[in-house]
Amino acid sequence: KAGVTQTPRYLIKTRGQQVTLSCSPISGHRSVSWYQQTPGQGLQFLFEYFSETQRNKGNFPGRFSGRQFSNSRSEMNVSTLELGDSALYLCASSLGSTLEQFFGPGTRLTVL
Amino acid sequence: DQQVKQNSPSLSVQEGRISILNCDYTNSMFDYFLWYKKYPAEGPTFLISISSIKDKNEDGRFTVFLNKSAKHLSLHIVPSQPGDSAVYFCAASGPGAGSYQLTFGKGTKLSVIP
Numbered sequence: 001k002a003g004v005t006q007t008p009r010y011l012i013k014t015r016g017q018q019v020t021l022s023c024s025p026i027s028g029h030r031s032v033s034w035y036q037q038t039p040g041q042g043l044q045f046l047f048e049y050f051s052e053t054q055r056n057k058g059n060f061p062g063r064f065s066g067r068q069f070s071n072s073r074s075e076m077n078v079s080t081l082e083l084g085d086s087a088l089y090l091c092a093s094s095l096g097s098t099l100e101q102f103f104g105p106g107t108r109l110t111v112l
Numbered sequence: 113d114q115q116v117k118q119n120s121p122s123l124s125v126q127e128g129r130i131s132i133l134n135c136d137y138t139n140s141m142f143d144y145f146l147w148y149k150k151y152p153a154e155g156p157t158f159l160i161s162i163s164s165i166k167d168k169n170e171d172g173r174f175t176v177f178l179n180k181s182a183k184h185l186s187l188h189i190v191p192s193q194p195g196d197s198a199v200y201f202c203a204a205s206g207p208g209a210g211s212y213q214l215t216f217g218k219g220t221k222l223s224v225i226p
Binding site for chain 2: 031
């Protein structure tokens with residue numbers, strides 16, 4: 001069974017640009033969650049999607065948005081990038097709840 | 113305000129001995145707790161979990177203990193092996209909409225010395 005895949009793995013952008021990250025969940029998993037990991041703040045919850053609907057959202061500004069497609073694949077978008085957005089962005093999938101979320105390898109975003 | 117705290121950023125243990133990683137939480141609504149292990153350049157990997165209706169869960173070398181009155185949980189690894197060297201994250205979730213998100217601690221880096 002293939003794991004959670006995230007593309008791209010590495011990304012370099014400049015301030016003010018926007019970026020779209022992609023996540024393909026494990027086959028059969030309908031829930032996709034996104035997390036931001038930084039050295040200072042650890043892993044912080046961004047949002048969670050289930051059956052194309054956002055069920056929960058963390059405390060991030062509106063520049064961070066996401067969506068989920070009918071095949072459960074998910075994208076995350078960050079507009080007007082700031083230096084502080086540099087982080088590892090992790091996607092996790094599960095059957096439908098937080099029980100045993102399976103994480104992808106992450107996308108390392110660097111904002112210059 | 114951090115709702116899940118791992119107060120030890122790092123821990124070193126001799127191979128074969130017990131590793132004890134600790135985690136404290138402040139939100140009394142949390143009812144499910146998980147431990148994840150993370151190697152560099154990889155995503156976190158689920159290790160073991162425990163529901164608030166239990167006080168202990170065991171899986172091979174890994175045991176998680178939950179003390180609800182103290183809002184404290186711990187992960188015991190016995191015996192510790194060099195391959196256990198990684199960053200360990202404690203995570204928690206709550207009922208309702210809270211069950212759809214994990215709140216993580218900042219992690220403890222475990223080094224198992226051969």
